[in-house]
Amino acid sequence: MTHADPVGVLTGAHFLDGDHAACEGAICAGARFSAGYPITPSTEVVERFSHRAPKIGATFIQMEDELAASIAILGAVWGGVKAFTVTSGPGFSLMMEHIGYAVMTETPCVFIDVQRGGPSTGLPTLPAQADMMQVKWGSHGDYEIIALCPNSPQECFDLTIKAFNLSEKYRVPVFVMMDEVVGHMTEKVVIPRAEEIEIEPRHFTTQDKSSFQLYAPVGEEQTPEMAKAGDGYKVHVTGLTHDERGYPNMTPAVQERMVKRLVTKIRDNAEKICITEQNEVEGADVVVVSYGITSRVAQRAVEMARAKGLKVGTVRLITAWPFPDHVIRAIAPKVKGFVVAELNLGQMVREVERSVAGKCRVAHVGHAGGTVHKPEEILKAIEEVAR
Amino acid sequence: MSTPICIQKAPENPVESFLRTDRMPHIWCPGCGIGTTVNCFTRALIDSKTDLNKLSIVSGIGCTGRVAGYVNLDSFHTTHGRAIPFATGLKLASPEMTVVVYSGDGDLFAIGGNHLIHAARRNVDLKVICVNNLTYAMTGGQTGPATPLDVITATAPYGTYDPAFNLPYLVEAAGAVYVARWTTFHVKQLAKSMQEMFKKKGFCFIEVVSPCPTLYQRRNKMGDALDTMKFYKEVSKVKHGAPTNEVGLSKSGEIIVGKFVDRERPDFETMMKAHLEASLGEKYIPAEAPTCS
Numbered sequence: 107m108t109h110a111d112p113v114g115v116l117t118g119a120h121f122l123d124g125d126h127a128a129c130e131g132a133i134c135a136g137a138r139f140s141a142g143y144p145i146t147p148s149t150e151v152v153e154r155f156s157h158r159a160p161k162i163g164a165t166f167i168q169m170e171d172e173l174a175a176s177i178a179i180l181g182a183v184w185g186g187v188k189a190f191t192v193t194s195g196p197g198f199s200l201m202m203e204h205i206g207y208a209v210m211t212e213t214p215c216v217f218i219d220v221q222r223g224g225p226s227t228g229l230p231t232l233p234a235q236a237d238m239m240q241v242k243w244g245s246h247g248d249y250e251i252i253a254l255c256p257n258s259p260q261e262c263f264d265l266t267i268k269a270f271n272l273s274e275k276y277r278v279p280v281f282v283m284m285d286e287v288v289g290h291m292t293e294k295v296v297i298p299r300a301e302e303i304e305i306e307p308r309h310f311t312t313q314d315k316s317s318f319q320l321y322a323p324v325g326e327e328q329t330p331e332m333a334k335a336g337d338g339y340k341v342h343v344t345g346l347t348h349d350e351r352g353y354p355n356m357t358p359a360v361q362e363r364m365v366k367r368l369v370t371k372i373r374d375n376a377e378k379i380c381i382t383e384q385n386e387v388e389g390a391d392v393v394v395v396s397y398g399i400t401s402r403v404a405q406r407a408v409e410m411a412r413a414k415g416l417k418v419g420t421v422r423l424i425t426a427w428p429f430p431d432h433v434i435r436a437i438a439p440k441v442k443g444f445v446v447a448e449l450n451l452g453q454m455v456r457e458v459e460r461s462v463a464g465k466c467r468v469a470h471v472g473h474a475g476g477t478v479h480k481p482e483e484i485l486k487a488i489e490e491v492a493r
Numbered sequence: 494m495s496t497p498i499c500i501q502k503a504p505e506n507p508v509e510s511f512l513r514t515d516r517m518p519h520i521w522c523p524g525c526g527i528g529t530t531v532n533c534f535t536r537a538l539i540d541s542k543t544d545l546n547k548l549s550i551v552s553g554i555g556c557t558g559r560v561a562g563y564v565n566l567d568s569f570h571t572t573h574g575r576a577i578p579f580a581t582g583l584k585l586a587s588p589e590m591t592v593v594v595y596s597g598d599g600d601l602f603a604i605g606g607n608h609l610i611h612a613a614r615r616n617v618d619l620k621v622i623c624v625n626n627l628t629y630a631m632t633g634g635q636t637g638p639a640t641p642l643d644v645i646t647a648t649a650p651y652g653t654y655d656p657a658f659n660l661p662y663l664v665e666a667a668g669a670v671y672v673a674r675w676t677t678f679h680v681k682q683l684a685k686s687m688q689e690m691f692k693k694k695g696f697c698f699i700e701v702v703s704p705c706p707t708l709y710q711r712r713n714k715m716g717d718a719l720d721t722m723k724f725y726k727e728v729s730k731v732k733h734g735a736p737t738n739e740v741g742l743s744k745s746g747e748i749i750v751g752k753f754v755d756r757e758r759p760d761f762e763t764m765m766k767a768h769l770e771a772s773l774g775e776k777y778i779p780a781e782a783p784t785c786s
Contacts, residue, residue: 113778138780139582139585139586139780141578141581141582159780160769160773160776160777160778160779161773161776161777161778162778163778163779163780163781164780165585165586165765165780167581167582167585169578169581169611170578170607170608170611171607173574173575173578173608174575174577174578174581174607174608174611175578177571177572177575177578177579177582178578178579178581178582178585179582180571180579180582181551181569181578181579181580181581181582181583181584181586182582182583182585182586183582183586184567184569184583184586185582185583185584185585185586185587185590186586186587187586187780189582189586203572203575204572204575207571207572334587335549335567335569335583335587335590336546336547336549336567336587336589336590337546338546339567340565340566340567340568341567341568342513342561342562342568342569342570343568343569343570344561344562344569344570345570345571345572346570353513353515353516353562354562354570
């Protein structure tokens, strides 16, 4: 690990919304390229970046659509910079092909998705958390990615840095899954001094040019070292099934070896990657699972339940993918049940149910989006499960 | 006792060092024109004394999309239609690189058409080589955006009836600074055009009309690869500076070849830097050598 480049680090206490905070996080993390396409409610991130970029040695380009934005950043990464793009639901749907390409080519990059109500054009200016399965399964084929869920502007800043760090560590696209409310709420955001911000540098290889293999795994991360265009490594990067040299090799044996590693480099390290925030889980009868803005509404419901004498704990998913199976699995036999609250009609609850594997009840408090839950709706489910 | 046979090693072909020979044999059919264009490309690289460490090649998907996989350069085989936006990101992140986009008519003009016109509009410094075999060859010879009228394809068994794009006309209108067309018969001219293009700053475009004997020529009873070379020789007419609205292709009509457009217009990066410098003065920090702390 190293520290942030002081150029661009706006150390101090700020009053920022989540979109702006995420942009500052990206800059602190070392992002010096962004390609975007306007879409509500995410546009403020790139608006701010377009304003900041020319003063910090960075480049912003507004592309013709999200397909272009999501692959322009990958081109920039192979040119040697850290890069990200930002979008919301309909744009995220268009970006699916380059999630697959980034996974397949092990291109470290960050996507910020400020979620709004769908399907289709849906609710452009109103919140939802309904892209949670799309981010994991929306591109074709088998793959694993990392997705983080901030619940405040401060976390939009912190977790965007984390996203860049994880993307470099595992050479994988990492997603900051915001929502309209977190994106547009304004709160205090503290930006530390550059030397206090830990940064995962890109792991450029120093291996011999004639023998370096762009896709040969290194270390327990099972992640290969990087090279960039112009360094003399004559890399070949393809979305086809490829061997360790990067050469296309469309045989079942190579497919098995390559796809398995793409998946296991994340699965085998899931416990290291996963972050959850747990509160009063020990001795609880009911544990409320939530993430993003919903975790703040759920907190109110939990306080109301505790005031009624119920023993309620919380698990907040800061990492949604890989899903923290081990956390849920360990709690399941000790509680009456889980209450899962989210701004969709049943997405991450499936992961909770899978991890619980019948060891306790799982109640879902869904919501089609457009606004946040009422705390009473979550309270009602807590009371039912506690009964 | 048998006499030992001594086979002398053939002298190395000068283009060989530009190829990933460990990936041969390639996938292209006998008589396909793509290999010819790659030969011209490597000769243009040799003759222009290009620094091969500072040249990247980006391809999309399709038969021509496979070029990136066979050349011994930093090479990127991207998604279908998206070679140009990938190349745009690569070029902006590493302005010292020459970035060549090498792809086919279907990839660049159908699924990638939007990206192509916008890169031309912005005048991004990309060198686009479009091998136009008039069909989707990789998938079996279906109708493409450059397929002429009244030809048989796998998805037009009764003949095509939707008009094709005139590629030079389209890219000129969108803003390209250099537009040329050759066929795979014109190997010398093609290699020379490529050299010219390497030197030119801005969005450059070369169309190479190329045979697909397996799917296009065979289905349309136009003979084999050799017949196609004879056809190209017979119907091609060199007309430098020809108005691009007059160079559309038809099934068996003449093929106007030559350099159609060679004009000056500041490229995207030059415009960006000049504008930001004028607006921001000393506050402007240009994106130079990539850093990745």
